[in-house]
Amino acid sequence: MSSNGDTKKILYVQTHGDDDPARAATPFYLATTAAAMDCEVGIYFTMKGPTLLRKGAPERIQIPRAAGGGAYLRHFIDQAVDLGVKLYVCQPSLDLHGYTEDDLIEGVEMIGGAAFNDMALAADAVITF
Amino acid sequence: MSSNGDTKKILYVQTHGDDDPARAATPFYLATTAAAMDCEVGIYFTMKGPTLLRKGAPERIQIPRAAGGGAYLRHFIDQAVDLGVKLYVCQPSLDLHGYTEDDLIEGVEMIGGAAFNDMALAADAVITF
Amino acid sequence: MSSNGDTKKILYVQTHGDDDPARAATPFYLATTAAAMDCEVGIYFTMKGPTLLRKGAPERIQIPRAAGGGAYLRHFIDQAVDLGVKLYVCQPSLDLHGYTEDDLIEGVEMIGGAAFNDMALAADAVITF
Numbered sequence: 001m002s003s004n005g006d007t008k009k010i011l012y013v014q015t016h017g018d019d020d021p022a023r024a025a026t027p028f029y030l031a032t033t034a035a036a037m038d039c040e041v042g043i044y045f046t047m048k049g050p051t052l053l054r055k056g057a058p059e060r061i062q063i064p065r066a067a068g069g070g071a072y073l074r075h076f077i078d079q080a081v082d083l084g085v086k087l088y089v090c091q092p093s094l095d096l097h098g099y100t101e102d103d104l105i106e107g108v109e110m111i112g113g114a115a116f117n118d119m120a121l122a123a124d125a126v127i128t129f
Numbered sequence: 130m131s132s133n134g135d136t137k138k139i140l141y142v143q144t145h146g147d148d149d150p151a152r153a154a155t156p157f158y159l160a161t162t163a164a165a166m167d168c169e170v171g172i173y174f175t176m177k178g179p180t181l182l183r184k185g186a187p188e189r190i191q192i193p194r195a196a197g198g199g200a201y202l203r204h205f206i207d208q209a210v211d212l213g214v215k216l217y218v219c220q221p222s223l224d225l226h227g228y229t230e231d232d233l234i235e236g237v238e239m240i241g242g243a244a245f246n247d248m249a250l251a252a253d254a255v256i257t258f
Numbered sequence: 259m260s261s262n263g264d265t266k267k268i269l270y271v272q273t274h275g276d277d278d279p280a281r282a283a284t285p286f287y288l289a290t291t292a293a294a295m296d297c298e299v300g301i302y303f304t305m306k307g308p309t310l311l312r313k314g315a316p317e318r319i320q321i322p323r324a325a326g327g328g329a330y331l332r333h334f335i336d337q338a339v340d341l342g343v344k345l346y347v348c349q350p351s352l353d354l355h356g357y358t359e360d361d362l363i364e365g366v367e368m369i370g371g372a373a374f375n376d377m378a379l380a381a382d383a384v385i386t387f
Contacts, residue, residue, distance in 0.1 A: 033242035066227025098324025113291035120383040125249040128257045128386045162371035195356025254378040257386045
């Protein structure tokens with residue numbers, strides 16, 4: 001997340017996964033909004049978060065609405081990525097799920113703990129879900 | 130959250146709801162403490178958080194204690210609001226629950242993602258639960 | 259968390275406990291990494307977090323790995339503490355579990371809400387899990 005001095009940086013963290021679809025869309029929604037505000041935006045997936053980025057998961061996970069007919073996670077991911085939101089995955093958390101990088105959708109960057117800490121320190125806001 | 134330059138601003142985020150009473154009181158407790166420290170304090174309710182603010186919920190949700198006899202959520206909300214803590218609800222998250230503004234207790238302000246991001250960027254600390 | 263002006267401060271918050279081992283190790287892992295980066299690092303345990311610090315728990319909680327054979331929580335705690343990571347427990351959250359200070363492992367400091375808020379305001383990043 002390099003930037004000039006004026007651009008605000010927001011880092012979201014997603015720790016929940018495909019077992020809790022009601023928590024899946026919000027980080028993408030807020031990240032999309034922040035990118036539309038010309039912030040530099042990243043989402044870091046750790047703990048169960050990487051399950052949302054497994055190939056096939058975005059097309060399968062439907063975001064619940066009380067009225068029914070919620071959109072699929074794919075929609076929220078595409079909106080975010082189209083506006084420049086970067087997706088980062090916690091490398092050690094892949095062991096929890098037995099994933100390799102090939103199991104994840106395109107466009108995800110694997111980073112370690114030090115890179116995450118650096119991003120968090122450089123961000124103007126860190127918002128963990 | 131307008132302020133002069135000296136007042137510190139803390140924004141808490143509550144993502145859990147009435148299905149997890151052990152997580153219900155802490156944000157109000159910390160927010161009350163922060164307000165007593167003369168901080169400007171808000172709590173933003175998203176994901177399952179708005180269920181805590183549904184009419185009737187604060188009187189029904191008892192905060193568990195190992196020794197029994199925990200206080201009701203109403204007590205913690207009243208303490209916070211009396212000291213000036215502002216309560217904000219994520220507008221899109223109401224769809225998840227089928228709520229309208231009328232379903233919520235008095236004194237809650239509905240805001241969108243951009244307003245939340247602005248608050249997070251302006252805060253001296255953002256603490257998400 | 260006193261420091262000179264150059265040292266970066268990171269405060270992690272652990273709200274989950276022994277009922278969710280997949281969330282137990284990450285805060286310690288990141289805190290260890292941050293301490294190795296010469297940051298001043300604390301982890302604050304609230305809500306269900308103190309159950310991870312109960313005497314006997316670190317030796318009993320095995321961090322899951324898809325491949326099996328995950329390390330015990332003790333390993334992650336020892337790594338963090340050896341590098342100077344400070345462990346803080348939310349005093350009111352002990353009531354939830356019926357714990358007293360004597361129920362917790364050595365080296366944990368009990369603090370109240372005001373001290374936590376001060377730490378969060380002084381930190382360069384607050385990361386809540």
